[in-house]
Amino acid sequence: MSRPHILAVPYPAQGHVIPLLGLSRHLVKHGCRVTFINTEHTHSRVINGLQEKSCIGDENEIRFLSIPDGLEPREDRNDLSKVYDKIIQVMSEKLQELVEKINREEDEKIFCLILDGCAGFTIPVAEKMKIKKVAFWPPAVASLALFNNIPKLIDDGIIRTDGKGTPIKKQIIQLAQNMPGIDCTKLIWTSVGGEDLASQKRMFEVINNCVQAGQAADYLICNSAYDLEPGAFALVPNILPIGPLLASNGQGNSAGSFWPEDSACLEWLDQQQPKSVIYVAFGSFTILDKTQFQELALGLELTDRPFLWVVRPDITDEPNEAYPGGFQDRVARRSRLVGWAPQQKVLSHPSIACFFSHCGWNSTLEGVSNGVPFLCWPYFADQFIDESYICDVWKVGLKLNKNENGIITREEIKSKVDQVLGDESFKARVVELQESALKSVKEGGQSHRNFKNFIEWIKA
Structure with missing residues (x-):
């Protein structure tokens, strides 16, 4: 009997690679086959950072493959507002080609795509290939709750309808009880976009892409726990926590670092x-x-x-x-x-x-x-x-x-x-x-039950 073959695609940044790699490890332990797709630039950094390279490619381990990101070697990959368009175009094309190649040449076909919530541009690939779509949200759920509430922030006169989400005035907003106060001068899309208005506008569009990814997915999961963010989960009721993934590893080991660790x-x-x-x-x-x-x-x-x-x-x-x-x-x-x-x-x-x-x-x-x-x-x-x-x-x-x-x-x-x-x-x-x-990821905990149901859904 063939294993469920899953393609995992993180956004190419370390804070996104590490948690999705943690999830992939758990999937392998539960009888799934995982092919992990990084950009060529990220792939080389992850492989260089791994302490043990002998396990790569083993049938009981995660398989690492890479695709181009369309950028020149010296382009600043951290300047998301300037490189995002090129990345999404090239990665989408190359990802589709890779799925077609795997399904053509291998017995265990790709049946499910787990995409980073910030890599929503891969959704059309999954839809075209007619495979299941899972969105994995690496940050706090509070950030997704903020994104989902952008229309309300506009209606309430908190941010402008200028396509950039510019705050109208300096204030602290709280979306729900037991949620963090959010400084309107430090909104996610403005703090990443900087002072450049064109960059802010592009980042605001990227945020909307994240929201669309969550809405289009067949399953929406996250690296959090109900007890950590009860207010945020009330605002995003369709997202299921399966974390903290790193806490549930139990070995104190991680992979995905872009730099070799000094042990x-x-x-x-x-x-x-x-x-x-x-x-x-x-x-x-x-x-x-x-x-x-x-x-x-x-x-x-x-x-x-x-x-x-x-x-x-x-x-x-x-x-x-x-x-x-x-x-x-x-x-x-x-x-x-x-x-x-x-x-x-x-x-x-x-x-x-x-x-x-x-x-x-x-x-x-x-x-x-x-x-x-x-x-x-x-x-x-x-x-x-x-x-x-x-x-x-x-x-x-x-x-x-x-x-x-x-x-x-x-x-x-x-x-x-x-x-x-x-x-x-x-x-x-x-x-x-x-x-x-820690209780949430142990037998009987809410995150543990959610993950168990997720595995059953994958194998159904």
């Missing part, structure tokens, strides 16, 4: 005292200018606590040149600086005291699933919604405030570190949230 930092953590280390990691997109980078460094030094800091090669211009004079020598005995870290293993380590985070949803779930309090440093997009969950709804972390020059100062950093580590209520609340999240 030696785990040995350094073994030498530190329990609940003593500040873990600092701002994801794959955050960029800091030299002034802010130096203030962060001096703030970590000022805490007089051990810290593990992930300093990506592209987090600032020439980071090795940006460190304050003598900084690395002064903190050498109580710090570890790495280019990338095995984050799930780091966060589950007993020496970690708090998580200095950009508040991406994957990082948010990882922190919560390991019972670690937060210090929040959001950069763009949905990260401001996640920050509000952490600080205002769940109350398991603190925000950092900028000064009149838009800088988070060293004194502010030290003050918030002292507050979050000096108040045991933060730890108590995040442990309670951790228990609730």
